[in-house]
Amino acid sequence: MEAANPSSSQCSYEDYKETADWLLNRTKQRPKVAIICGSGLGGLADLLEEKTVFKYEDIPRFPTSTVQGHAGQLVFGKLNGCECVCMQGRFHFYEGYNIQTVTYPVRVFYLLGVSTLIVTNAAGGLNDTYSVGDIMLIKDHINMPGFAGQNPLCGHNDERFGVRFPCMSDAYDRDLRALTRKTAKELGYDSFLQEGVYCMLAGPTYETIAECKLLQRLGADAVGMSTVPEVVVARHCGTRAQEDVAPDRRLRVLGLSLITNKVVTDYESNEKANHTEVLKTTERRTQELQNLVSRLIAKL
Numbered sequence: 001m002e003a004a005n006p007s008s009s010q011c012s013y014e015d016y017k018e019t020a021d022w023l024l025n026r027t028k029q030r031p032k033v034a035i036i037c038g039s040g041l042g043g044l045a046d047l048l049e050e051k052t053v054f055k056y057e058d059i060p061r062f063p064t065s066t067v068q069g070h071a072g073q074l075v076f077g078k079l080n081g082c083e084c085v086c087m088q089g090r091f092h093f094y095e096g097y098n099i100q101t102v103t104y105p106v107r108v109f110y111l112l113g114v115s116t117l118i119v120t121n122a123a124g125g126l127n128d129t130y131s132v133g134d135i136m137l138i139k140d141h142i143n144m145p146g147f148a149g150q151n152p153l154c155g156h157n158d159e160r161f162g163v164r165f166p167c168m169s170d171a172y173d174r175d176l177r178a179l180t181r182k183t184a185k186e187l188g189y190d191s192f193l194q195e196g197v198y199c200m201l202a203g204p205t206y207e208t209i210a211e212c213k214l215l216q217r218l219g220a221d222a223v224g225m226s227t228v229p230e231v232v233v234a235r236h237c238g239t240r241a242q243e244d245v246a247p248d249r250r251l252r253v254l255g256l257s258l259i260t261n262k263v264v265t266d267y268e269s270n271e272k273a274n275h276t277e278v279l280k281t282t283e284r285r286t287q288e289l290q291n292l293v294s295r296l297i298a299k300l
């Protein structure tokens with residue numbers, strides 16, 4: 001047995017590098033954009049042209065996906081003329097992966113040369129003004145698992161990725177958000193585009209009524225079980241200490257939540273959170289979300 005070295009259970013730079021090199025050896029595509037497709041939103045990957053597909057299980061050191069509605073493959077290709085790589089199926093903490101495994105692909109994307117990460121998810125609406133089917137541009141997040149010690153950056157810090165204490169106040173790129181709002185307007189989607197704060201809980205249970213009320217008071221507009229760990233790791237990538245001469249090559253992040261249900265905050269209500277329903281709503285609004293991302297990508 002290894003001694004209690006905090007780094008022993010973590011992946012090393014060389015592990016991520018091996019995965020990235022393996023992929024680079026097998027595709028000529030050099031994507032600048034990576035897209036993580038949330039529950040039921042994997043259809044975006046199907047729109048890619050000149051596809052190269054890798055099943056997660058075939059990629060060295062890559063985790064494999066288990067949840068219903070997740071295909072579990074990495075798809076390289078062109079979306080609206082722009083080279084990208086899509087994760088069709090993401091890894092959730094509630095599936096039992098450790099938090100570093102959940103974020104494994106993000107560092108691989110960074111080493112592939114990706115400069116923009118787009119994350120999508122299905123989320124419950126906490127804000128009273130939101131409707132089912134709204135798309136929420138993520139402005140900021142609340143990292144609840146992080147409060148409880150589940151931050152993917154805990155443990156040994158490898159400076160080749162980034163600094164020990166990365167800034168998170170600018171996690172969701174302001175310019176990308178402005179561009180998304182503009183694009184949504186062009187498409188006539190402004191009536192269902194929101195902008196707000198995403199709160200991550202570990203899941204897999206949906207929230208109790210008391211928990212929903214708490215999250216509303218904390219300033220969260222939507223709640224879900226993903227995204228935040230990937231964003232934290234993405235925003236760590238490429239950070240450099242000020243005195244370091246290495247060029248700053250940060251990953252820009254855009255986050256989009258599809259509001260698939262409204263949380264229950266009334267003890268008299270007979271409504272219940274239901275995963276089938278979440279997948280149904282997702283299906284309904286998927287087309288618009290895909291159009292939005294696809295149109296946006298052409299402008300990057």
Ligand SMILES: *[C@@H]1O[C@H](CO)[C@@H](O)[C@H](O)[C@H]1NC(C)=O
Nearest residue numbers: 017018019020021022023025
């Ligand atoms: C990638 O290709 C290079 C050159 O052919 C080879 O040396 C290297 O071992 C390959 N790496 C992986 C991870 O497949």
Ligand SMILES: *[C@@H]1O[C@H](CO)[C@@H](O)[C@H](O)[C@H]1NC(C)=O
Nearest residue numbers: 127128129194195196219221
């Ligand atoms: C709900 O969203 C609206 C529109 O974005 C925002 O103005 C408002 O502050 C939010 N409400 C709460 C309670 O956060």
Ligand SMILES: *[C@@H]1O[C@H](CO)[C@@H](O)[C@H](O)[C@H]1NC(C)=O
Nearest residue numbers: 272273274275276277278280
């Ligand atoms: C979940 O929602 C679906 C679709 O709205 C409905 O058919 C099903 O009965 C619900 N299941 C439960 C356990 O409430």
